[in-house]
Amino acid sequence: MTLPAFNFHEHGGLHADSLRAFLVHCARNSVSDIFLQGGGPLVVDLHGRKVRASEFRIEPPQLTRLMDDVFSEQIKGNLKAGKGVDRALQLTGDMYNRYGLERGESLRFRCNFVQATIGDYDMVPALTLRTIPTVIPELDELGLEEDLLPCLLPHKGLGLITGETGSGKSTLLASTYQYTARNDPDRKIVTAEDPIEFLLNFPDAILMPEQSQIGRDVASFAEHLRLTLRRAPGVIGVGEIRDPETLSGAIMNGQSGHLCLSTMHTNSPGETIPRALMLVPEDQREAMAWNLLSNLQYVITQRLLRTTDGKRQSVREYLVFDDEVKESLGQLKHTQWRNWIDNRLSERGERMSDKAWRMYQAGRIDRKELLTVISPREITRREAL
Incomplete structure (x- = not known):
């Protein structure tokens, strides 16, 4: 290359x-x-x-x-x-x-x-x-799964896009905002970013999105969320949840009838809730867990894997928190949620490791790239099946 x-x-x-x-x-x-x-x-x-x-x-x-x-x-x-x-x-x-x-x-x-x-x-x-990129890609250009697209823009709640640095989280968010402006123009889009990356410049939009930069336009993500409720928002974007105030504010905005979209640096949907709860003091985690569960709409974890043609391809592991999922999790202690989520996705062959393995078998990625997702022992186990 x-x-x-x-x-x-x-x-x-x-x-x-x-x-x-x-x-x-x-x-x-x-x-x-x-x-x-x-x-x-x-x-x-x-x-x-x-x-x-x-x-x-x-x-x-x-x-x-x-x-x-x-x-x-x-x-x-x-x-x-x-x-x-x-x-x-x-x-x-x-x-x-x-x-x-x-x-x-x-x-x-x-x-x-x-x-x-x-x-x-x-x-x-x-x-x-x-x-x-100067041109925000369309959602269908990102290879989004067919069952995921209808779930991206619920009426209210919290949607999380997670992954390591450079995994395409900002691109997926920007594409979602663009899709909103074109297909649901009555929803005002307001975001806070650190710094502003994609310019949400949609000339045909009835009302242009409002983007604020942390440290220049607003002091913090938490302050952005506090001010946003008085701005008649439809979709609220928060660059990243990285402190308890932002987490609480995102949940509160979801409870108030708005859709809040944000990112976290986690490696799976199962890891995301425990990692979010680590942001708050231990004596507040149980209450925060139930507030988070009641408002969470989906967690999408994304990776970009290097492919054998010299390019990269996005791979996603995700869970939509519909009524069935919330009811099942509601019967467990919040400390058991991660295992339940991981097991559910594993049973359906929808873990990141499952998808990477299928790409490897199809010749889309090599063994070295596969090892960034799956351990050597797991590869040996799968090869023996």
């Missing part, structure tokens, strides 16, 4: 504008992530594979100057103080087609800045930039 070469020499070397042009080049060639490290070469992630994108290395002072020129001079001060920075970068073309963008064309990147020790260098900047 190779990235078409970008000739920095033709652009006068590495400087602010040539870096911007390089980012556009990456976005045009299906790169998902770009890595810049003080003392290291440019490296990109192409369909889940790391590829070196430059012969030269970026000296730390040079990278600091690029941060000042392309982003903000404030970032280096934050890094020296031990504070990481998350923000979005937008590049827009002009009449001169700068950076390789047409006039009015825009590309966005989600950017993370930290200070680290890298090789022989101490206290140097490290940047990770994720390309954000």
